[in-house]
Amino acid sequence: MSGRFDPSQADRRWQSRWNEEGSFAADSNSNKPKTYVLEMFPYPSGRIHMGHVRNYTMGDVIARFRRMQGHEVLHPMGWDAFGMPAENAAMERKVHPGEWTWANIRTMREQLKQLGFALDWEREFATCDPAYYGHEQALFLDLFEAGLVYRKESEVNWDPVDMTVLANEQVIEGRGWRSGAPVERRKLAQWFLKITDFADDLLDGLADLKDWPEKVRLMQENWIGRSKGLQFRFRLAEAVDGLSDVEVFTTRPDTIFGASFVAVAADHPIARAAANADPGAAEFIAECKAGGTSAAEIETAEKKGYATGIEVVHPLDPEWRLPVYIANFVLMDYGTGAIFGVPGHDQRDFEFAKQYHLPIRRVVAASTAVASEPIGTEAETAPGVAVNSRFLDGLPSDEAASEVIRRAEQAGWGRGTVQYRLRDWGVSRQRYWGTPIPIIHCANCGAVPVPRDQLPVVLPDDVDFETPGNPLDRHPTWKTVECPACGGPATRETDTLDTFVDSSWYFIRFASQPPDRPFDRTEAEKWLPVAQYIGGVEHAILHLLYARFWTRALQRLGRISISEPFRGLFTQGMVTHETYRAGDGSWLSPDEVRKDGDDWVHIESGVPVTPGRVEKMSKSKRNTVDPEPILAKYGADAVRWFMLSDSPPERDLEWSEAGIEGASRFVQRVWRLASDPKTAEGEDEPLKRKLHRTISAVGEAIDGLQFNKAVAQLYELTTAIEKANPSQTRAEAVRTLLLLVAPMAPHLAEECWALLGEQSMIADASWPTFDPELLIDDEVTLAVQVNGKLRDTLVAPRGLARADVEALALASGNVQRQLAGASPRKIIVVPDRLVNIVA
RNA sequence: GCGGACGUGGCGGAACGGUAGACGCUGGGGACUUAAAAUCCUUUUCCCGAUAGGGAGUGCGGGUUCAAAUCCCGCCGUCCGCACCA
Numbered sequence: 012m013s014g015r016f017d018p019s020q021a022d023r024r025w026q027s028r029w030n031e032e033g034s035f036a037a038d039s040n041s042n043k044p045k046t047y048v049l050e051m052f053p054y055p056s057g058r059i060h061m062g063h064v065r066n067y068t069m070g071d072v073i074a075r076f077r078r079m080q081g082h083e084v085l086h087p088m089g090w091d092a093f094g095m096p097a098e099n100a101a102m103e104r105k106v107h108p109g110e111w112t113w114a115n116i117r118t119m120r121e122q123l124k125q126l127g128f129a130l131d132w133e134r135e136f137a138t139c140d141p142a143y144y145g146h147e148q149a150l151f152l153d154l155f156e157a158g159l160v161y162r163k164e165s166e167v168n169w170d171p172v173d174m175t176v177l178a179n180e181q182v183i184e185g186r187g188w189r190s191g192a193p194v195e196r197r198k199l200a201q202w203f204l205k206i207t208d209f210a211d212d213l214l215d216g217l218a219d220l221k222d223w224p225e226k227v228r229l230m231q232e233n234w235i236g237r238s239k240g241l242q243f244r245f246r247l248a249e250a251v252d253g254l255s256d257v258e259v260f261t262t263r264p265d266t267i268f269g270a271s272f273v274a275v276a277a278d279h280p281i282a283r284a285a286a287n288a289d290p291g292a293a294e295f296i297a298e299c300k301a302g303g304t305s306a307a308e309i310e311t312a313e314k315k316g317y318a319t320g321i322e323v324v325h326p327l328d329p330e331w332r333l334p335v336y337i338a339n340f341v342l343m344d345y346g347t348g349a350i351f352g353v354p355g356h357d358q359r360d361f362e363f364a365k366q367y368h369l370p371i372r373r374v375v376a377a378s379t380a381v382a383s384e385p386i387g388t389e390a391e392t393a394p395g396v397a398v399n400s401r402f403l404d405g406l407p408s409d410e411a412a413s414e415v416i417r418r419a420e421q422a423g424w425g426r427g428t429v430q431y432r433l434r435d436w437g438v439s440r441q442r443y444w445g446t447p448i449p450i451i452h453c454a455n456c457g458a459v460p461v462p463r464d465q466l467p468v469v470l471p472d473d474v475d476f477e478t479p480g481n482p483l484d485r486h487p488t489w490k491t492v493e494c495p496a497c498g499g500p501a502t503r504e505t506d507t508l509d510t511f512v513d514s515s516w517y518f519i520r521f522a523s524q525p526p527d528r529p530f531d532r533t534e535a536e537k538w539l540p541v542a543q544y545i546g547g548v549e550h551a552i553l554h555l556l557y558a559r560f561w562t563r564a565l566q567r568l569g570r571i572s573i574s575e576p577f578r579g580l581f582t583q584g585m586v587t588h589e590t591y592r593a594g595d596g597s598w599l600s601p602d603e604v605r606k607d608g609d610d611w612v613h614i615e616s617g618v619p620v621t622p623g624r625v626e627k628m629s630k631s632k633r634n635t636v637d638p639e640p641i642l643a644k645y646g647a648d649a650v651r652w653f654m655l656s657d658s659p660p661e662r663d664l665e666w667s668e669a670g671i672e673g674a675s676r677f678v679q680r681v682w683r684l685a686s687d688p689k690t691a692e693g694e695d696e697p698l699k700r701k702l703h704r705t706i707s708a709v710g711e712a713i714d715g716l717q718f719n720k721a722v723a724q725l726y727e728l729t730t731a732i733e734k735a736n737p738s739q740t741r742a743e744a745v746r747t748l749l750l751l752v753a754p755m756a757p758h759l760a761e762e763c764w765a766l767l768g769e770q771s772m773i774a775d776a777s778w779p780t781f782d783p784e785l786l787i788d789d790e791v792t793l794a795v796q797v798n799g800k801l802r803d804t805l806v807a808p809r810g811l812a813r814a815d816v817e818a819l820a821l822a823s824g825n826v827q828r829q830l831a832g833a834s835p836r837k838i839i840v841v842p843d844r845l846v847n848i849v850a
Numbered sequence: 851g852c853g854g855a856c857g858u859g860g861c862g863g864a865a866c867g868g869u870a871g872a873c874g875c876u877g878g879g880g881a882c883u884u885a886a887a888a889u890c891c892u893u894u895u896c897c898c899g900a901u902a903g904g905g906a907g908u909g910c911g912g913g914u915u916c917a918a919a920u921c922c923c924g925c926c927g928u929c930c931g932c933a934c935c936a
Contacts, residue, residue: 230931261936340934350936359934432935657862657874669875723873794869799917801869839916845868849916
């Protein structure tokens, strides 16, 4: 048999076969061990991109591999379908966000199916379906009733033109990313989830996530940002507006005698009190409030303060007075919104003190001997021993800190506390295309939950996007309702939930989807936690933290027994491509340019093009490659194979035409082997060993998600088979090769499997086993070194005695020449590996 | 500023402290062909050498070790995350 493997025929054929047989439907009642493999579900943006292909290919290999190993595998797919792009499309193209979203889902579903993923499509859902978000509303109410949801005024980035709240990352240089209008800081009543209640649990839980990347655990740890310290009160020298003290937090109580000032946030009650009496203070506060809350915004802002004239008394010395400033760098929502400044040992305080000519005192030193050294050009933040600190003098920093906390608690002016960087999760969005928050506002009864029998609260379809702002808010009837409690006139909450809520529990819904409640506990727990979760590192913090929180909240409510949703996590690298720029600096797409010798030219105009850096595929850089035409040209398996070869999965993968060509070549090589398995009588011992070693190595590589290594192993085996003479072993090796290739190139494997005359599908075949005896060779190649440098290699029987090895090595001509008659001082023998002769 | 990762041929990358460069891509040479495609063979870290062989070599400088890409110390560079966090 000859010819070529034709994916345009084979792909479709096997995809329908798997579909007809329900090969990948997950059976909850199966007796097999259960494995839940999940990739982060996609946002239906329009078309599949290479990043999706890479992500889902990796998950698919794991899913298929586990299935072959005899596991019952749950490998579902769905759509994270709410979000802003749909509304933007609605504004730009005058289509309803739902229509746009569902059309995208149809397109992308077809594209995914062309890749032949072993997915259980029966469980597919989209989060924008009331059948999903209705259950989410029920869960929200569960959290509400458990006291994990509250409403609070909070400061937000407000775009006055689009009339919406912007996330920090949507504020660019102080302006709204769409409207370009200067962003205002505004107070708005928002719904919050009490994630901070779980701060310690979420932090402690990280220690058990052994199969998570260290990097992600660290990022979460830093994000939660637990710090221990002292919270204490400064008494005001004179009460102002009924305020008699100011509360501060510090992680360095040991520096308490180094204090030179107190600074409060612009929103702090003391600041407001000062403003009442002093127009200068009021003006300063107004200045602080202008501008966005983004990180970039804050970074560039100059450190400024305003002396209020108010004074406080040092808690450890009634005679000691400190000035109170209003400062633009003090945050109202971290700690207490007030600090005491220790310029000698905090760089920011140091700069502030320089600017406002405040004392800079040394209270920490390397030793008491250098207590009188002045502080130099920057603050000394390292710990040491306390100096110039009265009763603390000579104590190491940590002991001094404990001593201050002890005294504060004893005297009642302060206490040891823990602060977190983590804030409660604000989930209100002033958008249409999201899950409506199931709350009704009544003038008499306040915020009342929507009764359960009225769920889901469904989004109205008749909305317009002609005017900016939230269409739900200006809908003629939707928000007008009766209060469920008193029957009086009331209005619906028109904010919708942050889309991160949708993705905080979808993995539970995949595992169990009863029509009448969010999930069935017993059913869900058959699958959960997810054994292997795969996605981009960009979700290392938010999504993964929110999902962990949501799972813990459900656990606290007694709804589920697990506390961690994802046992194994893998963050894959991006797909990148070279960028090209025309003379005028505009970006050109890969199919607009052509390589001409060593240079690149614009195909249309023939003008030279400057190749730029290799970067993540993005629309703005125009360096994307659409998977669909590639798929049409090379077939699913070549694309899948390329996604797995070369680059380690956690690193970036550079797309290249040559790479996909290489993958395609491999597909054809396997096909040729299966077309003519060249069987004959007799065994081929070396090939057999190679085969068994490969079975072992490939299994190990896939297990460790080292797909590039599995690929390399399979190339080697393929070459070995090609070079082998016909034998029974060779035929067996071809058959086994197909099994090994099956998780990665499933259509090819099926096609070849059938070619070998197999009746059943390879999808249902078992992963091959290996004989451990065959992994060990009878003969080994020993490296022979002189003074650590390789001088010769020699082949010897395994387990050769030390003395014999030494003799063999010394007999080597190269060794003799190196020794030049001298006798070796020492000979080191590593059995079956190496001899090192020290001359 | 804080935290982290990485640095190996022309390129992507392999390498329990033990033969550096597996495997793939690219390039060179060749076979088959009227020719091409496809395929196959061969070669490809650098330097000296016809070969045998020798020298250098894993960002830079030190160290530990019989032996270091790998462990330790100090630099340099690139990338990522966080950031007035008290």
